[in-house]
Amino acid sequence: MNFKKLLLIPILSAALCQQALAERVQIDKVVATVNEGVVLQSEVDQIVNRVKEQAKQQGTELPSDKVLSIQATDRLVDQVLILQLANRMGLEISDAHLDQTLANIAKEQGGTIADLRRSIEASGESYQAYREELRKEITMNQVKRGAVDRRVYISPQEVDNLNKILAEQSGQSEEYDIGHILIKVDSKANPEEIAEARERAEKVIEFLNEGREFKRIAIASSGGANALDGGQLGWMGINEMPTLFAEAIKGKKKDEIVGPLRSGAGFHIVKVQDVRGREVVETVEVRSRHILLKPSIILSEEKARDMLAGFVKDLREGKADFAELAKEHSEDPGSALKGGEYDWTDPSTYVPAFRDTLMGLEKDQISEPFRSTFGWHIVQLLDKRVADKTEQAKLNRAHQLLFRRKFKEESFKWMREMREQAHIQVIESQ
Known part of the structure; x- marks a missing residue:
């Protein structure tokens, strides 16, 4: 028996195992350290490959692999920092919470969790890996929301100012279908005659509020130029109306009666017969x-x-x-x-x-x-x-616009502070 050959077998086996181990380490090497945590090359590659696949499907041109790797590493460093904070906070997402989230995702897609699983596995991904990625995402969102929300302050004045700007922008597209009745007052009328005209105008409003037909009353009572047309002024924007009308009508709803409005000509009664170009919530x-x-x-x-x-x-x-x-x-x-x-x-x-x-x-x-x-x-x-909820919706929209802007600003500052307080080392590839 050749004892030399027998002795060589375990030595060669050990050498081969060490070589295989070295290759695995090389494949999954550490590309960054973040406090006590690490970012692995395989994690970077996974993100880069996913971005490439999405870009291929969308026909988007991408920068070089080196740039993609730098961006992926940067994202993973942030992820590790946030998950480390979650760990210190003792924040854990239970399986029940995760299952409920998966059920909601599946429901939004018009299916069940089983359908979602089949879809994920059909794309070549692991369902278990998808679950754990989702768990990480929920954890990070909760940590980020909790940390950044309290840094965002929005004053009522800020909301009011932005709401006025948005209202002016949207108001330019609003149009009103106006009906008009004029109870004339002579320029030389005495106080009693003016009071009598006001009384007639208020009686007309009373009739209209009872549901009487506007056009019929306009033909019978109006001294305006459009009386024989049933007092119909047609569609017009705020900027097209007489200033007296515009100030009183802006923001009014369909079928509202406005007046009596006093001018040199007499008392005006205006009906908003319809509104278009306005978002009603x-x-x-x-x-x-x-x-x-x-x-x-x-x-x-x-x-x-x-x-x-x-x-x-x-x-x-x-x-x-x-x-x-x-x-x-x-x-x-x-x-x-x-x-x-x-x-x-x-x-x-x-x-x-x-x-x-x-x-x-x-x-x-x-x-x-x-x-x-x-x-x-x-x-x-x-x-x-x-x-x-039209008015409340406008205020909510203004608040949301301000919140999103400030949340992004504060998120960036918070993440920068997290990085400044951490020990991060990115290992340059040889």
Whole structure:
């Protein structure tokens, strides 16, 4: 037997293993250190490849691979810093929270979680990897939102100023279909004659408010040039109207009666017969009440869900009172003392899981237990109405525009501060 050959076998095997290990290390080398964390080449490559694939599908021209790698590394450094902060905060996204988010994503795409999984795997990606990437994304969004939100301050004056600017811009496209009645007053009229004309004008307004036909009253009562046309002035913008009309009519709604407006010619009565070029926002508002349980070390996800399921059973059987259960058990400090009740609210302000569950209920119906980002809930729809929120929508839009701008500015500052306080080393490739 050749003992030399036998001795060489383990030596060669060890050498080959070391070579393979070295190749793996080389393939997945560290490209940056971030405090106690690292950024790996494979993570950089994954982002670069994804960007290239998207660019290929969209026909977009990209810079060099080196530039893409630098940008990908930069993004990953930020990601590591935020996840390290989340770890120090003890922030964890539970599987139940993740599953609820996945269900919402699938629902928005018109399918189920199973459909979403098939779609992801059909594209060549790992569903498990997708789940964990989503968990990271949710974590980072929560950390970022919590840190940056409190740095953003928007004064009521800022909102009011921007709203006026936006109103002037949109007002230029608004047009009004105007009906006009003039109760004439002679230029030499005495006070009694003026008072009599005002009285007639107010009587005309009274008739119109009772629903009398505008054109008929205009033909019978108006001393204006368009009296025989039923007082019809037609469509006109604010800038086309007499100043007296424009100031009184701007912002008025369809079918509103304006007047009497005094001028040298007499008393004017104007009806806004229609409006076009204006965004009218009508919103469904809901009154509801809910009970919230927050899972913890003491209260597990399953126990919270089962407790609420028990509440639902007792409520439906008439063995319990919703308000009393909310006061005793709900962990929502804003509503618990009110028996879990929320006043009239636009449901779009709620988190998706709460909003979608609530909007799927009939009046007085109680939901099954469901999970949101805050914990486990049951909710009851008390009432529903349609409200005109045009003015509030304008203010909200102005606030959102200001918030987005300031949030971006503060996010950049916050991230820069995070980097300045961290120990970051990018390892240049040889």
